[in-house]
Amino acid sequence: MTKRHFDDELIFLRGRILTMGGLCEEMIHEAVKILLARDPSFGDSVARNEERVNDLHIEIDDRCLKMIALNQPAAEDLRLITAAMKINSDLERVADQAVNVAETSAYLLKLPTLKAGHIPRMVDLATGMLKDSLDAFAHKDVDLARSVIQRDDEEDRLKSEVFTELLQIMQTDASTIQRALEIILISRNLERIADHATNIAEDVIFMVLGKDIRHKSGKE
Amino acid sequence: MTKRHFDDELIFLRGRILTMGGLCEEMIHEAVKILLARDPSFGDSVARNEERVNDLHIEIDDRCLKMIALNQPAAEDLRLITAAMKINSDLERVADQAVNVAETSAYLLKLPTLKAGHIPRMVDLATGMLKDSLDAFAHKDVDLARSVIQRDDEEDRLKSEVFTELLQIMQTDASTIQRALEIILISRNLERIADHATNIAEDVIFMVLGKDIRHKSGKE
Numbered sequence: 001m002t003k004r005h006f007d008d009e010l011i012f013l014r015g016r017i018l019t020m021g022g023l024c025e026e027m028i029h030e031a032v033k034i035l036l037a038r039d040p041s042f043g044d045s046v047a048r049n050e051e052r053v054n055d056l057h058i059e060i061d062d063r064c065l066k067m068i069a070l071n072q073p074a075a076e077d078l079r080l081i082t083a084a085m086k087i088n089s090d091l092e093r094v095a096d097q098a099v100n101v102a103e104t105s106a107y108l109l110k111l112p113t114l115k116a117g118h119i120p121r122m123v124d125l126a127t128g129m130l131k132d133s134l135d136a137f138a139h140k141d142v143d144l145a146r147s148v149i150q151r152d153d154e155e156d157r158l159k160s161e162v163f164t165e166l167l168q169i170m171q172t173d174a175s176t177i178q179r180a181l182e183i184i185l186i187s188r189n190l191e192r193i194a195d196h197a198t199n200i201a202e203d204v205i206f207m208v209l210g211k212d213i214r215h216k217s218g219k220e
Numbered sequence: 221m222t223k224r225h226f227d228d229e230l231i232f233l234r235g236r237i238l239t240m241g242g243l244c245e246e247m248i249h250e251a252v253k254i255l256l257a258r259d260p261s262f263g264d265s266v267a268r269n270e271e272r273v274n275d276l277h278i279e280i281d282d283r284c285l286k287m288i289a290l291n292q293p294a295a296e297d298l299r300l301i302t303a304a305m306k307i308n309s310d311l312e313r314v315a316d317q318a319v320n321v322a323e324t325s326a327y328l329l330k331l332p333t334l335k336a337g338h339i340p341r342m343v344d345l346a347t348g349m350l351k352d353s354l355d356a357f358a359h360k361d362v363d364l365a366r367s368v369i370q371r372d373d374e375e376d377r378l379k380s381e382v383f384t385e386l387l388q389i390m391q392t393d394a395s396t397i398q399r400a401l402e403i404i405l406i407s408r409n410l411e412r413i414a415d416h417a418t419n420i421a422e423d424v425i426f427m428v429l430g431k432d433i434r435h436k437s438g439k440e
Contacts, residue, residue: 054435061432065302072292078285085302086309167398174394178387184401188408212281215274 006071013063013084014138020056020091021134023049025127027098028193032123035105035186036116046102053095060088076210083207087137090196090203094130097189097196104182104189114179117165118158122190125155129197136204145208148201155194162187226291233283233304234358240276240311241354243269245347247318248413252343255325255406256336266322273315280308296430303427307357310416310423314350317409317416324402324409334399337385338378342410345375349417356424365428368421375414382407 027049030042064085067073073081108114129148136145166180202214247269250262284305287293293301328334349368356365386400422434 058432058434065298068288068302069294069298074289078289082285082288082302082305085305089306089309163401167401170390170397171394174391177390177397181383181387181401181404185408188405212278214278 006067006073006077009063009067010077010080013060013067013081016056016060016063017084017087017091018134018138020053020060020088021130023053023056024091024094024098025130027053027095028101028123028127028130031098031102031105032119034102035108036120038109038113040106040109043102043106046098050095050099053092057088057092061085064088076207079207079210083137083203086203087134087200090199094193094196097193101186101189104186108179108182111179111182114169114176114183116183118162119183119186119190122155122158122162122187122194125151125158126190126193126197129155129194130200133197133200133204136201137207140204140208142205142208145201145204149198152194152198155191159187159191226287226293226297229283229287230297230300233280233287233301236276236280236283237304237307237311238354238358240273240280240308241350243273243276244311244314244318245350247273247315248321248343248347248350251318251322251325252339254322255328256340258329258333260326260329263322263326266318270315270319273312277308277312281305284308296427299427299430303357303423306423307354307420310419314413314416317413321406321409324406328399328402331399331402334389334396334403336403338382339403339406339410342375342378342382342407342414345371345378346410346413346417349375349414350420353417353420353424356421357427360424360428362425362428365421365424369418372414372418375411379407379411 027046030046030049033042034040034046064081067081068078071077129151132144133148135141136148163184166184170177170180205211205213247266250266250269253262254260254266284301287301288298291297349371352364353368355361356368383404386404390397390400425431425433
């Protein structure tokens with residue numbers, strides 16, 4: 001493969017990752033609409049998008065392996081390809097979480113309504129983090145990646161508030177237990193999506209700087 | 221790097237992954253002992269082992285990148301190194317789950333006892349899956365990897381039973397709600413550990429056969 005051809009392949013790989021990320025964002029929004037708009041019809045679209053994400057997951061992994069084997073890249077090019085492989089895994093798991101949210105939301109429609117509390121804020125924060133982590137990847141933007149990592153604490157805080165609030169509701173009115181439990185599980189799914197966005201942001205920083213910031217105190 | 225030196229490096233890499241896997245197994249057992257033996261002293265050891273896992277996580281990633289850059293491996297050697305990078309990520313997340321179990325268990329000791337139901341069986345199944353997935357990696361054993369993947373459904377089934385059982389207990393006696401919730405969260409952590417073992421088993425099959433079995437119906 002010529003250098004020119006390899007550079008084209010890198011640009012194409014980046015595009016495939018961004019396509020996959022866009023599908024994941026869409027899946028999260030649709031999954032949550034089932035709950036918040038009380039409209040189960042979004043479930044079909046979540047399922048269709050999951051298939052596309054799964055196809056991309058296999059395609060991107062295969063593409064990365066071939067690029068390494070045929071081009072023997074080093075330094076930043078190699079870090080970009082291995083970052084793409086890791087981001088690929090994270091995105092596939094984001095899609096799994098969106099499917100979980102969709103399934104739990106569809107189940108919740110069968111029960112009486114219970115207020116969703118901080119769930120919409122958790123959704124906005126998690127999808128914003130995911131979007132920015134992928135923009136940081138696309139533009140090799142370390143500052144944006146750092147801002148994603150900083151937002152993760154806020155998502156954890158919201159998750160704890162959801163838990164405390166729903167625990168109180170359950171203890172006051174036992175008829176809400178099942179519904180409240182399901183909403184707590186959705187909040188955990190959203191927190192995991194934010195964790196995946198944080199992983200992606202850490203991979204971007206390593207890709208650009210060649211410096212591993214994981215497991216450092218204060219996350220920096 | 222000579223071919224001989226590279227082969228030595230591969231053997232060493234495999235050893236580091238197995239060391240990391242052993243630490244993760246230990247962490248899970250210790251975390252659960254806090255709950256089942258009602259002994260919070262195991263928390264220190266979980267925390268110490270997490271530090272070692274985090275150090276290995278960075279070391280192994282770095283080692284893999286250098287091996288690819290310096291040796292330009294192809295085919296099975298390249299698949300082994302990229303499998304090691306993925307297994308490395310999964311093991312680091314297994315350790316995170318063990319820390320979550322340890323923290324939740326320590327919190328549960330402050331509350332009156334509630335029977336742990338299927339939790340011990342979930343622990344045995346998850347740690348068995350993790351151990352076998354790493355043995356499958358060490359011995360390139362596709363059959364063993366397949367058996368790990370097959371066991372994942374049983375872990376999911378146990379998780380659902382824990383949920384159903386505790387939901388009933390909460391609905392009967394509201395004073396148990398908080399404790400029951402925490403045990404449900406532990407069951408989710410254990411299920412995630414089984415998922416990571418399944419991911420590792422899938423990576424092993426791809427490493428050996430060069431065939432991607434993910435996202436296939438019936439998982440084969």
